[in-house]
Amino acid sequence: MKKPEELNITRHRGNITRSKREALNQHKGAVLWFTGLSGSGKSTLAHALEDKLYEMGCRTMVLDGDNVRHGLCGDLGFSDEDRKENIRRISEVANLFMEAGMIILTAFISPFLSDREKAKELIGEEDFFEIYCDCPLETCEDRDVKGLYKKAKQGEIKNFTGISSPYEPPVNPHLTLKSGARPLQECVDELISFLQAKEIIR
Amino acid sequence: MKKPEELNITRHRGNITRSKREALNQHKGAVLWFTGLSGSGKSTLAHALEDKLYEMGCRTMVLDGDNVRHGLCGDLGFSDEDRKENIRRISEVANLFMEAGMIILTAFISPFLSDREKAKELIGEEDFFEIYCDCPLETCEDRDVKGLYKKAKQGEIKNFTGISSPYEPPVNPHLTLKSGARPLQECVDELISFLQAKEIIR
Numbered sequence: 001m002k003k004p005e006e007l008n009i010t011r012h013r014g015n016i017t018r019s020k021r022e023a024l025n026q027h028k029g030a031v032l033w034f035t036g037l038s039g040s041g042k043s044t045l046a047h048a049l050e051d052k053l054y055e056m057g058c059r060t061m062v063l064d065g066d067n068v069r070h071g072l073c074g075d076l077g078f079s080d081e082d083r084k085e086n087i088r089r090i091s092e093v094a095n096l097f098m099e100a101g102m103i104i105l106t107a108f109i110s111p112f113l114s115d116r117e118k119a120k121e122l123i124g125e126e127d128f129f130e131i132y133c134d135c136p137l138e139t140c141e142d143r144d145v146k147g148l149y150k151k152a153k154q155g156e157i158k159n160f161t162g163i164s165s166p167y168e169p170p171v172n173p174h175l176t177l178k179s180g181a182r183p184l185q186e187c188v189d190e191l192i193s194f195l196q197a198k199e200i201i202r
Numbered sequence: 203m204k205k206p207e208e209l210n211i212t213r214h215r216g217n218i219t220r221s222k223r224e225a226l227n228q229h230k231g232a233v234l235w236f237t238g239l240s241g242s243g244k245s246t247l248a249h250a251l252e253d254k255l256y257e258m259g260c261r262t263m264v265l266d267g268d269n270v271r272h273g274l275c276g277d278l279g280f281s282d283e284d285r286k287e288n289i290r291r292i293s294e295v296a297n298l299f300m301e302a303g304m305i306i307l308t309a310f311i312s313p314f315l316s317d318r319e320k321a322k323e324l325i326g327e328e329d330f331f332e333i334y335c336d337c338p339l340e341t342c343e344d345r346d347v348k349g350l351y352k353k354a355k356q357g358e359i360k361n362f363t364g365i366s367s368p369y370e371p372p373v374n375p376h377l378t379l380k381s382g383a384r385p386l387q388e389c390v391d392e393l394i395s396f397l398q399a400k401e402i403i404r
Contacts, residue, residue, distance in 0.1 A: 015249065016256045024259065047217065054218045057226065059261065061302045072294040092274040093295055100263045100304070 021101030025059050028200045029098040031123050032191070034107045035116060035170060036133030037162050038148055039140035041179035041187075042107035045133065048188045049105060058201060061097050063090055064107040078159045084115055091119040098127055103200065111167040129198070131191070132173035135180030137162050223303030227261050230402045231300040233325050234393070236309045237318060237372060238335030239364045240350055241342035243381035243389075244309035247335065250390050252307060260403060263299050265292055266309040280361045286317055293321040300329055305402065313369040331400070333393070334375035337382030339364050 022028050032049075034042040046062045053060045069076075073089055076082040087110055094104045110116050120128040140162065141149045152160030159165040170176075175194050177187045195201045224230050234251075236244040248264045255262045271278075275291055278284040289312055296306045312318050322330040342364065343351045354362030361367040372378075377396050379389045397403045 015253050051217050067298060072291060089274060096269060096295065
């Protein structure tokens, strides 16, 4: 005969599984991993897609430099090692959000094939979707929204992707968006169709 | 006259604010920070509360050793410095989930006042609720669900809270649950009443 106190220690975890959360949300969890040069439109696209998904009643979260680089990864710089750790932590957080049944949009340059490969492994191949924002370097440089290319060319920023550090384009991305040449809304529509085709949303 | 390409670079972030997400979820975001000795019932309570909140249609996430210590914080040990960094990362992740309009239940020993204070600062005083699982050390030792106390006493685990490392109880917790002496369901009911009183849920 168990004492009442012992009832407290019953293992009581994991009842609310990912699939239960997805049932509540009425869509599946997934990670859309946007990759591309600085200025290629990753964050802009992710946020525009989020606007549309919100209208449709979906639970989403954008992870980008704005909410990660100053917080969770505020202790990291831009050395190869730190970039690697940056991507690892982002992958882990994206994974947690996905387990919560949400659609995660990550918007980081993530220039190295090997890091994106690791993100895919960690998140799981069936839930990880690589979205390539394919925008010519010249266009990104012309935009130079944050003035970073100018600084990089003057040597004020070191290890800047496309200028002083390589960008390795995806070999076989799930979706390529010519984000330098097409109107934003067209790209968003294509992403919505993609999510529907993958049966992540209805 | 802007070229169509230029339309792509419009800053398009932040439309989906926390309050919009909360409106969709029909409850507020918040962080319930469970603290207490190993075996005091933190995870059990958090998961039992999550079961109830799920029934009520709330969006929640439990962060505990199971999904954080092996993942995001898998590179950290149990030195004072590593514990500090562990709590910092958990706070940042809890904060992201809260921004997504969710109710986050963190279940970590988090033995040091200063670390919990930092978590509160990072998350924001109005959204951070310290829940003290107040269970006598003897009860925790008797339970010893994972056999950790035995190992700690034999010196196999170093820096074990309550045995070879201090636990600093909350000075002014938002809620104290005598989790060693009361049935689990009573504690859950009290937590639900607490969330209603704080107008986090209806």
